[in-house]
Amino acid sequence: MILISCRSIKNHNEQITKLHDVVDLHKDIDKVYNQLKRHHPKLYQYTSKKVLDFKFDSLKKAITTPIDSREFYKRLAPVVAQVKQGHVSLGSANKWHTKKERKKLLKNKFEFYALDFEYLENKLWVKSTRGKDSTIVGSEVVKIEDDLISDLVNVYKTRFASDGYNTTLHNRYMGRHFSNFYYKDKGTVDSLRVTFKNKDSLFIKTFRRLQKKEKPKKKDSTKTKKRIKLTSAEKKANRLAFKKERKFRRKHGYIKKYKEYTRNFRFMETDKDVAYMKLRSFTNGNYKRFYKESFAKLDSAKTKYLVLDLRDNGGGRIAEIDYLYSYLTQVDYKFIEDSEVNSRVPFLKFLMSNTTSNSIKVLSGIVSPIIVVQNLIRTRKRDGKLYYRFRQTKVKAPKPLHFTGEIYVLINGSSFSASSLISTHLKATKRATFVGEETGGAYNGTVAGIYKIYELPNTKLKIRMGMMQIEAPQKQEPDGYGIKPDVEILPTVSDRKLKKDTELDWVIQDIKNKR
Template identity: 85%
Template structure:
């Protein structure tokens, strides 16, 4: 028995090493032109099969021309990374923000991954922001804070302004919006640079502080190990806790875990997805910062928060959706039920391209075989559920979510004035709830146009498809998610009532002009 187990483990290790080697050879070799053309056709065919609003912003004849022109332009073999650089700008012409194309990155063996985890890259500790057509260091999770507030001018021999112009062509917002491009390219700059250049051990970066330039070389450095040596001069006897103290510690730890789940603790940044506080001691003004709708026990958070608002008889609520990339429909529906005072229908039935969208999603070529087997076993249930929820109307298929039902506000819904802070990174679900609040004139919007479209977006569930030759992966939404309300012209986000954009001076002085405007407006109302 032991020999059998050992043999299985050896086989698995050999298969894993072979697959890593095969993948790395595949993405670095020069692909024949015919294979590159095949992958272009595969991408376009996948979009046609699964994306229900493919030609919403770009007409079919224009998109056909873009893909055909790309094929004509590729006349010599290239590797997967270079192919990504050519294909991504064409895919972005669909102008649907939930479509993304990934670059082909190197795979690592278990041993290599273990070694990589022992080191950290100083460049990745920097958080960037693109303001006033320049890339700035917004903050750092490293120890060197001297670069915070500085402009990034060059990386190696590349001007950052040139890199930004290129990276903006490799992704899209919903429709004709531009605010997402500026916000997103800054927020994800490190990721775009990695897709562009691949793995590097060091980077020579030129920074600008006021009128002076300086250069820093950012490296991969060893993570500090926790010292196991004990200082013999400081012998600390272990404190023996009483039963009552042990119980108190367990209760405190449990309470902390509960708090972290409810607020959605983000370990990487040591912060929370959901935050709530009163701005003034009088509890007249409350501030709710939501960084996303993705993790944690949201129902408990909103129940407790709105109970506090009701108890304090709060008059003003500031809802901060800046840099909120979206998340669960169920969460924003639940939140909205605490903000509205009328009956509402949260979303329309979702247009889809298949009667069994969830099975199509589960059976993608990137889905692990174990999941495919389980999906196959559960397919009778999945198919029946999909067929029950899918209907055909005027030649189109629609899937019905439970959020399409008419419903009323929660008993403890907020009745005071609402201010919503938005920017270009307010995307997807945060744009959807903003559409409701804007259309019903329930809130005053401050900031800049949302990156997500007012009239909805194609999201819901996603198809992740790997191209057979270059191994690039394309991700696309499969369901049109939209509120009942619409605006004209199509292709733009939720517009602010008060347009304000922060500057780098505001950042360096730790000022928040959008928030400050709201506080002044509340004082004026008083």
């Protein structure tokens, strides 16, 4: 198995670095387009078939000489982005590492990846750092090596899409994922020479790949430390404390990389009249326990105002946002419509992709009769189209402890997918006041649910696409735009430097005015 694994890694690396024949490149272009046609139920929602046909044909005509997989990614990604569906994305072909190489990489850290960026006022800024040098926080990034940031950003923005025609996602996404885009563009590097600007002065800093320092073990030859023996009561207290901490982290969704929580709740005043709930995503953790406890506190305190912060929330589970909405609405509701699909057995198609491991395929094959029956029961044909029915299509009543006060929702361009879907409900029913900027996710829904990940046979690039149209019953015209704020507030660089939260400040002032 080890020999086969090493050979597989070697073959993959040779495949992505060699120059591919033009014929093979054209085949991979056709494979991408055919996969989209087969599995994406709303392929021509924002870009017509005529235009997409032209884009893919033009790419084939433009590629007349052999190129490697990385260069092919740079050519193909902008064409895939023309679908204008945010859940459709093309991954670059990256080098695979042996176990020995991975071990070595884990012992190193690249200083540049410790920086967190934000793209504001058409400039890239250092928002924060997980490294030791905090002096560069608040500085503008002007150049990396000889490349101007403005040139890099203009190119990178063509390689991904939001849902529809809105552009707010691009700036937010660019800031948060700039390091990833740079890696896809340039590959692994051992050092980077970066030019910064702070006020009116320019300075250069070189970031390197450094070996992680191991903590030295303290040795004291003169004294031998005796192991402290804990009593039964102390051991029990430690176990309880550990369980309590683990329970808290699961409930709030602990993010180890940033040492922060996915779900956060607090009262903003001593009289508990105003509450603040920050949700970074709808992914990890025990969400039911968190919302039950939070809304029980709101009910007990008779809180009048709730601030729901969905800024930079990229989405997550439909089940979670449906559960959350049951605490926010005051009337019976239907959360989503039946999802349009391209197959009667969408889950089987998802499991049998060429990127699925053989073990999962074997297991899927064994339980396939159950999957097929379940899919067929939930899939119906209507008006010549196939639809899959989720549990969230049923009409439900609000939770007994649902919030009856006034709601403010903070949104921005990185409010995407599931966070846009719940925002659609709150906006359509006039249940909340929206503050910030237009969401990157569309008001009229998105193609997500489950994802098909397909690897191209020659270049080894991977394309990911949603397979289900997920949408709320409410719609807006024109299609292709996000949830727009009632009060538009765009943060500035000076706000960030002064650590001002202008959106939240406006809400607090508005509550004061109402009082």
